Amino acid sequence: MTITPEEIIAYVDGELEEGARNRITLAALVDIDLAERIAAERALRRQLQAHYAPLAEAPVPAAWAESIRRATAGPGGEVVDLAAARVRKAAESGRAAPRWWHSPWAGAAMAASLVLGVFVGIAWQGAGGGGPIVARDGALVASGDLASALDTQLASAQDGAPVRILGSFRRADNDVCRVFSGAMASGIACHAANGWQLQHVLPGSTEPGQAYRQAGSQDAALMTLAQDMAKGDPLDAGQEREARAKGWR
Amino acid sequence: MATAHFGEELVKLLPRMRRFARGLARDAADGDDLCQATIERALKAAHQWQEGSRLDAWVYRIMRNIWIDEARAGNRRRQTFAPEEEGEHVSSAGDAAIEASVELGNVDRAMRRLPPEQREAVMLVLVEGLAYKEAAEVIGCPMGTLTSRLVRGREALMRELGETP
Secondary structure, X not given: OOOOHHHHHHHHOOOOOHHHXXXXXXXXXXXXXXXXXXXXXXXXXXXXXXXXXXXHHOOOOHHHHHHHHHHHOEOOEOOOOHHHXXXXXXXXXXXXXXHHHHHXXXXXXXXXXXXXXXXXXXXXXXXXXXXXXEEEOOEXXXXXXXXXXXXXXXXXXXXXXXXXXXXXXXXXXXXXXXXXXXXXXEEEEEEEOOEEEXXXXXXXXXXXXXXXXXXXXXXXXXXXXXXXXXXXXXXXXXXXXXXXHOOOO | OOOHHHHXXXXXHHHHHHHXXXXXXXXXXXXXXXXXXXXHHHHHOHHHXXXXXXXXXXXXXXHHHHHHHHHHHHHHHHHHHOOHHHHHHHHHHHHHHHHHOOOOOHHHHHHHOOOHHHHHHHHHHHHOOOOHHHHHHHHOOOHHHHHHHHHHHHHHHHHHHHHOO
C-alpha cells in the first residue's frame, strides 16, 4: 500500500476522515518505516509547539491594548454590548488549550516516563490476527491483554502490569478514553459498544529484544493527543474507579 | 465602527498575534513592528469582520498580507537602490547577528531558512493550530498548494533539526 507524504501529515494533523485514518493506522501497525515517519512528524509538531508556546504566554506591550481600547471605546467610554458575551464565549471554546490543562497531563506523562517493557510476550500479528488489536465492524478494537488492561487497570495502581494506563479522560461525546503504553503499541482507546476502539496507535515503548527504553517523548505525544481530544481535565483516581464500576459508561 | 467587544477580542488575541508575527519576521523587533502594523490595519478594517466568524484567522490574514507586501517592497528597494554586493553584505551581516543571538535556538534558525511560503504554512498549521482549510483561506491558496508547502517545509525542518539536535 502506498501512503503519500501528504497523507502522513494529514494523519498527524488530524485532517483525515475516519476511514482514511484507520487505513493508515492499520498500515503503520505492520510497517515499521511508516510508524517511524509518523512518530517523526509527531515529534516535529510537538517540538514546534513547545518552542513557540512560551511566546503566547509572554505579556505584550501595554500600549497595544491601550491603543485598541481607545480606538474601540464608544463616545461615552464604556459600551455595553449584548453580543460581546456570546462572541467571547465562542472565542473561549476555541482550539487553544487552557493553561490549567497542562499540569495534570504533564504529571501523568512524567510519572510514566520510564516504562518497563514486559509486554514482549504477546504475539503481535497486526490487524485480523490474534494480537492486541483486531479489526471489528470497520473499527480497530483492543483485544486480549490490551482489552483486559483497558477494562480493569487503574492508572493509579498497576505495578508490573504489561500495559500501563497513563491516564483516562472523557471526550466531547462523554465516552471514556484511556491512554495506554505497552511494549508493542501505545495509543488512545475510547469505550464503545463493541469494545475499546483505538483512536490513535503509535509504536510501542520497547523495541523487540530491548528490556526497556525511555518512553517519555512517545508518552508526551500521546498526552498532547489526549489533551486535544478531551473535554475537561483527566479523570482523577476516584473518578476513574467510579467509571470502571459503571462499566466505563 | 469598531465596537468595544471587537476591541476586547482583539486584545485577547494579542499574545498569539505576536507569536505568529515572530514566526514570520526575521527577529523580535521586526515581529513587534509587524504586530503593531497589523493592529492598526485591523482597527481600520474592523467593519469588514463578520461577527461570529473566526477573528484569529481574519487577523492572521491581515498580518501575512502586510508581511508579504513588506517583503516584496524590501526586495524591490534592495534591487533598485543598492548595488548587489552591498545588498548581500547587509543581508549576511544581519543573518550573522541573528545567528549569534543567544536567544535564537535551533528551531528559530531552521524556521528562518525556510522559504516564506513554507514558513507561514508551518506557523499556521503546526503552531497556531489552524485546520488546513482555514490556513489555506488565510494564505489565499488552494488546499493542495498548502499541503505540498507543509510537506516540503516539514522535510526541511526535520533535516535541519535532525542535524543539530
